[in-house]
Amino acid sequence: xxxxxxxxxxxxxxxxxxxxxxxxxxxxxxxxxxxxxxxxxxxxxxxxxxxxxxxxxxxxxxxxxxxxxxxxxxxxxxxxxxxxxxxxxxxxxxxxxxxxxxxxxxxxxxxxxxxxxxxxxxxxxxxxxxxxxxxxxxxxxxxxxxxxxxxxxxxxxxxxxxxxxxxxxxxxxxxxxxxxxxxxxxxxxxxxxxxxxxxxxxxxxxxxxxxxxxxxxxxxxxxxxxxxxxxxxxxxxxxxxxxxxxxxxxxxxxxxxxxxxxxxxxxxxxxxxxxxxxxxxxxxxxxxxxxxxxxxxxxxxxxxxxxxxxxxxxxxxxxxxxxxxxxxxxxxxxxxxxxxxxx
Amino acid sequence: xxxxxxxxxxxxxxxxxxxxxxxxxxxxxxxxxxxxxxxxxxxxxxxxxxxxxxxxxxxxxxxxxxxxxxxxxxxxxxxxxxxxxxxxxxxxxxxxxxxxxxxxxxxxxxxxxxxxxxxxxxxxxxxxxxxxxxxxxxxxxxxxxxxxxxxxxxxxxxxxxxxxxxxxxxxxxxxxxxxxxxxxxxxxxxxxxxxxxxxxxxxxxxxxxxxxxxxxxxxxxxxxxxxxxxxxxxxxxxxxxxxxxxxxxxxxxxxxxxxxxxxxxxxxxxxxxxxxxxxxxxxxxxxxxxxxxxxxxxxxxxxxxxxxxxxxxxxxxxxxxxxxxxxxxxxxxxxxxxxxxxxxxxxxxxxxxxxxxxxxxxxxxxxxxxxxxxxxxxxxxxxxxxxxxxxxxxxxxxxx
Numbered sequence: 001x002x003x004x005x006x007x008x009x010x011x012x013x014x015x016x017x018x019x020x021x022x023x024x025x026x027x028x029x030x031x032x033x034x035x036x037x038x039x040x041x042x043x044x045x046x047x048x049x050x051x052x053x054x055x056x057x058x059x060x061x062x063x064x065x066x067x068x069x070x071x072x073x074x075x076x077x078x079x080x081x082x083x084x085x086x087x088x089x090x091x092x093x094x095x096x097x098x099x100x101x102x103x104x105x106x107x108x109x110x111x112x113x114x115x116x117x118x119x120x121x122x123x124x125x126x127x128x129x130x131x132x133x134x135x136x137x138x139x140x141x142x143x144x145x146x147x148x149x150x151x152x153x154x155x156x157x158x159x160x161x162x163x164x165x166x167x168x169x170x171x172x173x174x175x176x177x178x179x180x181x182x183x184x185x186x187x188x189x190x191x192x193x194x195x196x197x198x199x200x201x202x203x204x205x206x207x208x209x210x211x212x213x214x215x216x217x218x219x220x221x222x223x224x225x226x227x228x229x230x231x232x233x234x235x236x237x238x239x240x241x242x243x244x245x246x247x248x249x250x251x252x253x254x255x256x257x258x259x260x261x262x263x264x265x266x267x268x269x270x271x272x273x274x275x276x277x278x279x280x281x282x283x284x285x286x287x288x289x290x291x292x293x294x295x296x297x298x299x300x301x302x303x304x305x306x307x308x309x310x311x312x313x314x315x316x317x318x319x320x321x322x323x324x325x326x327x328x329x330x331x332x333x334x335x336x337x338x339x340x341x342x343x
Numbered sequence: 344x345x346x347x348x349x350x351x352x353x354x355x356x357x358x359x360x361x362x363x364x365x366x367x368x369x370x371x372x373x374x375x376x377x378x379x380x381x382x383x384x385x386x387x388x389x390x391x392x393x394x395x396x397x398x399x400x401x402x403x404x405x406x407x408x409x410x411x412x413x414x415x416x417x418x419x420x421x422x423x424x425x426x427x428x429x430x431x432x433x434x435x436x437x438x439x440x441x442x443x444x445x446x447x448x449x450x451x452x453x454x455x456x457x458x459x460x461x462x463x464x465x466x467x468x469x470x471x472x473x474x475x476x477x478x479x480x481x482x483x484x485x486x487x488x489x490x491x492x493x494x495x496x497x498x499x500x501x502x503x504x505x506x507x508x509x510x511x512x513x514x515x516x517x518x519x520x521x522x523x524x525x526x527x528x529x530x531x532x533x534x535x536x537x538x539x540x541x542x543x544x545x546x547x548x549x550x551x552x553x554x555x556x557x558x559x560x561x562x563x564x565x566x567x568x569x570x571x572x573x574x575x576x577x578x579x580x581x582x583x584x585x586x587x588x589x590x591x592x593x594x595x596x597x598x599x600x601x602x603x604x605x606x607x608x609x610x611x612x613x614x615x616x617x618x619x620x621x622x623x624x625x626x627x628x629x630x631x632x633x634x635x636x637x638x639x640x641x642x643x644x645x646x647x648x649x650x651x652x653x654x655x656x657x658x659x660x661x662x663x664x665x666x667x668x669x670x671x672x673x674x675x676x677x678x679x680x681x682x683x684x685x686x687x688x689x690x691x692x693x694x695x696x697x698x699x700x701x702x703x704x705x706x707x708x709x710x711x712x713x714x715x716x717x718x719x720x721x722x723x724x725x726x727x728x729x730x731x732x733x734x735x736x737x738x739x740x741x742x743x
Contacts, residue, residue, distance in 0.1 A: 035466060125708070131466060132412050136636055137707040139629065143700030151689050151697070271473065271625060278470045313486030320474035320481075327467055328459065 002182040007300045009172065013189040013258060015296020016196030017043075020251035021273040022280060022288035023200060024244035030220045030283045031237045034123055035131055037138040040270025041145040042111065042245045046252025047261035048149055049110055050103035054160050057083055057096045098163045100256055107249045115245025119238050142267065150263035157260035162188045166257075188257050195254050199247060200289055206243075207285075216240055220283075275323045281336025291334055295319050351561050354643060358557060362550040365389055366540045373537030380662060383655055386530055386543035387614075391654050393546070393553040394610045399634040399646030400553075400560045401603020405596050406632070407641035408569060410576035411461070414469045414628050415476025418456070419449040419601040421483065421623030423608025425490070428497045428618045435508030436518045438527065438548070438613040442606065449605020450598055457597035461590060464579070476628055483620040496619030520613045522548060527613055545614045552610065553647075556603060561643060563599070572596050604631075633699070637706055639713025648714055656695055663691040 021043055028036045060079040068076040083092035095102065122141065126134045161167065166187040174180045207213035219226045219233040226233045252261070259265065276295055280287030301307060303315035314321075326333060347355065361368065370384030383389070402416055423445035430441035460471040483491040491497055499517050503510060512518050520527045527545035534540075563569050571592045574582050582589050612618055621627070630653065638649025668684045668691070675683060690698045710716050 122708075129711075132410070133707060133711060135412070135466075135469075136632070137704055139632075140700050140704035140707060143696055144704065147694060147697035147700060148689075151694055267626075271477070274470060275474060278467060282466070313482050316481030316485050317478040320478045323474045324459070324471060327463060327471055331463065331467075 002178050003304065004301075005172075005176075005178075006183045006185075007304055008297055009183070009185050009189070011297030011300030012193045012293065013296075014299065015293040016193050017251055017255055017269065017292075018273055018276045018296050019289045019292025020196050020199060021248055021269055022276040022292045023203060023285060024248040024251075025273060025277050026280070026283060026285050026288040027203075027240055027244040027247070029277070030285065031216060031240045032119070032123070032127065034126060034134050035138070036123070037135050037270065038118070038142040038145065039138075039244075039248055040266030040268075040273065041142040042114065042248040042266070043252040043255075043269055044149060044261065044263065044266030045114060045145065046107050046111055046249025047256050047265065048153060048252075049107040049249060050100050050253045050256040051153065051158050051160050051261060053103040053106045054096075054099040057081065057099050100160060100162055100253065103253045103256075104250060107253045108246050111246040111249030112242040114249075115242035116238055118245070119241040123241070142270070146263050146266060153263065155263060157262040159260040160256045162191075162257035166191055192254050192258065196251070199250060203243070203247060204285070212236065272319060275319055279323050279326050279333050281333030284333070284335040287333060287335030295322065298322060345558065347558075347561060347565070351565065351643075355554075355558060355561060358644065358647070359554050362393065362554060363547075365392070365546075365550070366542055370538060370540055374539045375537065380667070381659060383659060384541065386528075386541055386546050388654065388658050389543070389546045390549050390610075390614050391658075392651050393549040394607050394614070395631070395634065395650035395654055396647040397549075397553050397556050397610070398604055398607035398631055399638070399650040400556055401600040401607070402631045403600075403635050403640060403642075403646040404560060404563060404572075404603070405600035406635055407646075408564070408572035408576060409593050409596050411464065411593060411597070412469050412632070413460075413472040413597070413600075414625065414632070415456075415472035415474075416600070416604050416631055417625070417627035418476035418479045418623045419453055419604035420608040420611070420627065421479065421618070421620065422452050423449045423605030424612045424618035424622055425483075425497055425608075426605070427609040427612035428499070428616055431499055431505075431520060431612070431616050432503040433506065435505055436520050436616075437508070438520050438522050438609075441520070441613060442552075442609040445605045445609030445612070446602045449608065450602045453598045453601025453605075454594070457594050457601070461593050461597060473625060473628070476623060477625055480620055480623040480625070483623060491620060492618075493620070496617050498617045520616055549610050549614070552606070556606065557643075557647070564643060568592070568595070633703055635713075637703060637713055639715030642713070642715040645713050645715040652714070653699065656699060660691055660698060661693065661695040665692075 021039060024042070025036060025039050028034055028039070058081055060081040062077040063080045064075045064077055070076045081092060081096060083095055086092065087095065118141070122137065123134075126137060169184045169186045171180055172183040172185040207217055215226065215231055215233070216236055219231075219236065223233055252266075255261075272295075273292075276291045277288055279295065280289070280291030298318055299315070302318035308315055330336075345352075366384050366389070368384075369389065370382045372378035372382050383392075398416075398420060402413070405416075406412055426445040426448040427438075427441035430444050434440055456472065456475045460468055460475065463471060484493060487493075501511050501515075501517055505518075509518060522544075525544055525548075527548065528543075530541050530543040532539060532541050571582075571587075571589075575589045575593055579589050608618075608622070611622075634649035634653050635646045636649070637652060638647065639645025665684060665688055668687060669680065672680045672683050688694075690701075706713060706717075710720075712719070
């Protein structure tokens with residue numbers, strides 16, 4: 001029992017990342033009808049927003065330490081971040097420590113800007129083109145974005161720690177009445193899951209309970225009629241693209257402490273996220289979220305020692321296997337609508 | 344000739360002449376000159392040109408004709424490589440049985456995967472093929488290690504049985520792949536003045552096979568079967584209403600293109616007898632998509648062209664470094680030189696992927712028909728110029 005709970009927990013954080021990326025993909029697909037292969041790159045750019053902010057905070061200058069010398073007899077120097085000068089030592093250190101969560105604020109405007117520029121500058125011209133062309137041009141864009149990041153940040157993963165308060169693990173088992181030390185769970189993963197849940201809830205609430213969201217949903221159902229009613233639906237869809245980019249970016253920001261980001265993390269996630277979207281059903285937002293968590297948890301179950309002993313190699317292929325089975329038995333995915341992407 | 348009309352015969356002959364003269368054509372710069380690094384006439388790269396040409400030709404039969412975008416074609420390339428290396432290990436170092444087994448094996452895999460994947464179309468088909476390929480990659484990497492060699496890849500060993508050949512040569516080395524005694528890696532070097540031309544047996548072997556595959560592809564394009572595949576691309580619904588079942592035709596196209604991929608894999612293994620799982624990774628599948636689109640999907644020569652361009656960039660552009668750039672722009676004033684170098688630097692060397700991505704985007708945005716369409720447009724512009732002089736010589740553009 002405790003092993004099962006542990007695996008569910010383990011699957012949740014990866015599942016959250018899948019769900020967030022798949023949610024953004026589905027938002028873009030549902031509103032604009034574009035298959036965005038550059039969505040993984042947006043996830044990666046979000047992660048590098050966190051890296052950039054953390055580097056900015058750590059910018060420092062050298063200060064001589066009075067009364068001390070190094071082994072050559074020169075005055076000892078130490079690096080003092082500029083933040084210490086501005087906010088004082090205690091506040092400055094706290095800000096540096098919390099750079100990853102603070103990067104959320106930093107990333108939101110950047111990601112929305114990147115998304116809107118992408119939509120207005122490139123994707124706008126591809127609405128009338130076949131889906132294959134959209135896939136290909138965004139695939140090219142993903143390569144370009146990823147190479148730009150690689151040029152500036154190098155090819156190696158860049159470790160960026162979580163705030164000290166969330167480092168380490170806690171005993172989840174003891175909290176819910178199991179023996180001690182059976183279910184140990186890192187704090188940050190729990191934070192990530194809660195964060196994802198909040199974001200997903202916010203997106204759904206935004207679509208469900210605001211006038212803007214209502215218009216967008218109407219536009220998803222019948223774009224032409226909404227346009228005939230005198231509503232500038234294109235503008236709203238552009239904003240939705242920016243929002244989807246922000247969702248992917250935030251997923252990336254918060255994922256940084258779990259896995260040090262490198263330039264191809266977007267592509268690694270993209271392939272799986274596409275599988276997630278297709279399993280959930282193209283164009284269905286709840287489907288994407290459900291499939292994201294489902295596949296994340298399944299993946300973590302499949303990597304249990306007992307399961308691997310039973311079916312060797314299952315942990316490597318489980319997601320694809322599930323995708324194949326679902327696509328063949330439920331042709332439109334778990335919650336897909338009729339007539340989407342079937343040309 | 345050979346059942347081709349005049350235009351196709353000319354195309355085939357041009358390609359044949361180009362591939363046969365490639366050691367000259369790709370080595371236009373004398374050894375030791377500053378431009379020598381742009382020479383692509385060394386065996387390893389020339390082999391890759393033709394092998395990936397075969398791969399792309401095969402992919403184009405599926406994607407160009409039927410419009411089904413497979414994102415998992417590299418899996419068949421991998422299967423072909425593994426099959427060929429196993430043949431080298433068990434039977435003999437002759438490349439023919441290896442190639443035959445590789446083509447059969449990849450055909451079988453393509454039949455199985457195609458049968459399942461082709462139940463869906465559009466992006467669902469792409470995801471299904473991608474899922475199968477990724478599964479095969481993951482299994483080859485982990486569980487199937489006894490068959491595939493896992494992370495180190497499948498390599499030849501002195502202890503392999505090789506029942507029809509020798510386990511080891513007289514000197515105690517592992518024998519090299521050969522065609523009835525003609526070693527694949529042997530080459531003749533011909534020095535003319537400052538130029539150095541290398542004629543490699545392996546290259547010519549691959550080139551002949553590529554010409555045969557190219558010929559077969561032309562025949563498929565021009566056959567009633569090819570017509571059927573085009574009909575599937577343009578409107579499957581209408582085809583069904585006519586009372587025809589499109590499934591056998593798409594499956595046949597899928598299997599044929601899978602066999603082409605297996606052939607390419609076998610040739611790769613014949614040139615360098617090892618096989619690794621990374622050949623099946625989805626980026627490898629993405630690469631062949633890039634090649635086909637870049638050259639021009641649905642055209643005959645496009646995929647070969649695209650394969651050539653990408654492999655050339657991968658091997659030549661990636662070798663340029665900042666010293667070479669400084670050498671080129673040395674004639675500029677110092678500040679300007681650094682500036683120009685700083686601008687170009689991200690696009691070369693390790694950044695060649697950036698150039699590739701930009702080029703690919705530009706092609707998709709402005710030239711949906713790939714480089715071939717670009718060529719046609721230029722040709723048409725010239726023709727139009729002539730037409731103004733002699734308006735009666737209006738020619739109809741042959742439909743490609």
